[in-house]
Amino acid sequence: MWQNYHLPSTRSEALALLAEHGEDARVIAGGTDLILELERGVRHAPTLVDITRIPGLDSIALEDGMIRLGPLVTHSQAVASRLLVQRAFPLALSCWQVGSPQIRNQATVAGNLVNASPAGDAITPLWALGASVTLASRQRGERVLPFEEFFLGVRRTALQPDEMLVSVQFPPLQANERGTFLKLGLRQAQAIAVVNVAVVLAFDGGRVSRARIALGSVAPTIIRAPEAEESLVGQPLTEETVARAGELAAAAARPIDDIRVSAAYRRAMVRVLTVRALRQLAEGSERSGWPVHPITLRGKEVADCGLRIADCGLAGPDSTVCFIVNGRQVAVKGAGQKTLLRMLREDLGLTGTKEGCAEGECGACTVWLNGMAVQSCLVPAPRVHGGRVTTIEGLASEGRLHPVQEAFIEEGAVQCGYCTPGLIMSAAALLAELPQPERAEIQQALAGNLCRCTGYFKVIRAIERAAMI
Numbered sequence: 001m002w003q004n005y006h007l008p009s010t011r012s013e014a015l016a017l018l019a020e021h022g023e024d025a026r027v028i029a030g031g032t033d034l035i036l037e038l039e040r041g042v043r044h045a046p047t048l049v050d051i052t053r054i055p056g057l058d059s060i061a062l063e064d065g066m067i068r069l070g071p072l073v074t075h076s077q078a079v080a081s082r083l084l085v086q087r088a089f090p091l092a093l094s095c096w097q098v099g100s101p102q103i104r105n106q107a108t109v110a111g112n113l114v115n116a117s118p119a120g121d122a123i124t125p126l127w128a129l130g131a132s133v134t135l136a137s138r139q140r141g142e143r144v145l146p147f148e149e150f151f152l153g154v155r156r157t158a159l160q161p162d163e164m165l166v167s168v169q170f171p172p173l174q175a176n177e178r179g180t181f182l183k184l185g186l187r188q189a190q191a192i193a194v195v196n197v198a199v200v201l202a203f204d205g206g207r208v209s210r211a212r213i214a215l216g217s218v219a220p221t222i223i224r225a226p227e228a229e230e231s232l233v234g235q236p237l238t239e240e241t242v243a244r245a246g247e248l249a250a251a252a253a254r255p256i257d258d259i260r261v262s263a264a265y266r267r268a269m270v271r272v273l274t275v276r277a278l279r280q281l282a283e284g285s286e287r288s289g290w291p292v293h294p295i296t297l298r299g300k301e302v303a304d305c306g307l308r309i310a311d312c313g314l315a316g317p318d319s320t321v322c323f324i325v326n327g328r329q330v331a332v333k334g335a336g337q338k339t340l341l342r343m344l345r346e347d348l349g350l351t352g353t354k355e356g357c358a359e360g361e362c363g364a365c366t367v368w369l370n371g372m373a374v375q376s377c378l379v380p381a382p383r384v385h386g387g388r389v390t391t392i393e394g395l396a397s398e399g400r401l402h403p404v405q406e407a408f409i410e411e412g413a414v415q416c417g418y419c420t421p422g423l424i425m426s427a428a429a430l431l432a433e434l435p436q437p438e439r440a441e442i443q444q445a446l447a448g449n450l451c452r453c454t455g456y457f458k459v460i461r462a463i464e465r466a467a468m469i
């Protein structure tokens with residue numbers, strides 16, 4: 001894991017830390033990629049520079065004809081942003097399909113870019129939208145790189161060790177432009193893309209005047225399909241032109257066989273997804289599946305609880321993490337190199353929060369951080385300094401169980417019980433967000449919580465019952 005954890009409160013402080021520590025330092029945003037890399041020992045980063053306390057980095061703005069995303073914009077925020085849904089729909093669609101609600105609450109769009117996975121879901125639509133990134137360093141100032149220059153290979157970018165990605169920018173869709181994003185995974189949630197495709201088209205009358213097609217998970221980086229794009233320009237979207245573009249997109253792919261699927265299957269799916277995307281745009285049906293109320297489990301933001309970061313030295317293993325857990329102020333010494341999950345269980349005895357996978361996949365460790373559902377196995381403990389955490393032990397109030405807890409008992413929605421605290425934390429966050437959810441919305445809320453024995457029938461019935469109380 002890491003040795004030193006810094007929580008700078010300004011951008012220049014963060015850049016100074018990166019300049020000072022060079023190759024030994026790494027920015028941490030959501031941590032959903034980085035914590036796993038550190039746990040698995042595939043990344044050397046003794047010094048982490050946590051940028052989540054720097055104000056203003058989570059803005060989504062339309063400025064000078066460009067949409068700009070700050071480096072802390074999460075996938076949840078992107079999904080909830082009216083601007084992005086209206087003017088950058090392929091990006092909103094892709095963020096909606098990342099991981100689970102908890103992962104989307106933690107993970108950032110910028111982290112997805114810097115991680116540079118060939119299957120990174122946010123990269124594909126941004127590439128089709130013509131995005132660039134702004135990188136800043138203390139010594140050299142800022143530079144802007146188009147995606148073609150930023151992405152160098154599998155998990156390789158042009159980012160230098162002393163640089164921080166400070167914004168992502170791209171032109172919004174115009175009145176004559178439309179776009180979509182399709183992802184094929186081995187399941188509907190918590191799945192890395194087998195293939196993803198983003199298409200952005202401009203129309204002049206009934207004909208395509210410009211086309212951008214980006215393909216993910218079929219080459220070392222996301223790629224464009226220039227022949228397929230050219231084949232569409234000047235054409236109406238007929239079955240023939242769509243089929244031809246699908247074939248040309250498949251020909252552009254350079255997929256590999258891997259543990260999930262074969263290269264041949266990937267190539268075939270590029271054709272299928274490209275055709276489906278173009279048909280959606282021909283019919284104008286690309287928004288038809290967009291949820292009326294995308295479930296985020298973000299809760300009602302809880303204001304900072306008043307503790308000051310300066311109260312505790314947070315640079316070493318002996319640092320003290322001060323925060324409020326279940327309404328009680330605590331100061332935990334020696335947890336500076338742990339995850340929140342381990343600190344809760346090992347230092348505070350709050351063992352209701354379970355460890356299932358320790359990889360963000362199962363949801364057994366779900367807690368609320370400042371009101372928002374997160375996977376505590378991927379939250380560095382020092383991150384919660386000055387914050388507010390609610391665990392399953394804090395859900396009951398004034399001696400009464402939470403309605404979701406009562407309903408789980410009434411419906412017998414528990415077998416071994418290992419998944420139950422996480423399920424209840426997600427369900428209670430859902431009811432706080434949407435008191436009377438539809439069944440599909442309950443399913444969205446539980447997408448990040450796995451149960452291996454009871455199954456979901458009684459769990460869903462319990463949540464429906466709680467919603468009626």
Ligand SMILES: Cc1cc2nc3c(=O)[nH]c(=O)nc-3n(C[C@H](O)[C@H](O)[C@H](O)COP(=O)(O)OP(=O)(O)OC[C@H]3O[C@@H](n4cnc5c(N)ncnc54)[C@H](O)[C@@H]3O)c2cc1C
Nearest residue numbers: 029030031032033034098099107108111112114121165360
């Ligand atoms: C269970 C699970 C499911 C997932 N599902 C998906 C999925 O469906 N689709 C998908 O694409 N991804 C998925 N991911 C991967 C991950 O969640 C995303 O890549 C996410 O967007 C990363 O963002 P982050 O803020 O957590 O990045 P972090 O882990 O904080 O950082 C990732 C990398 O970027 C660097 N970094 C972050 N921000 C900056 C910055 N501003 N400047 C410089 N460097 C920076 C870090 O140093 C690190 O190297 C999943 C991960 C998990 C654990």
Ligand code: FES
Nearest residue numbers: 356357358363377
């Ligand atoms: S998601 Fe955290 S333990 Fe499985």
Ligand code: FES
Nearest residue numbers: 415416417451452
């Ligand atoms: S009740 Fe056993 S894992 Fe869900």
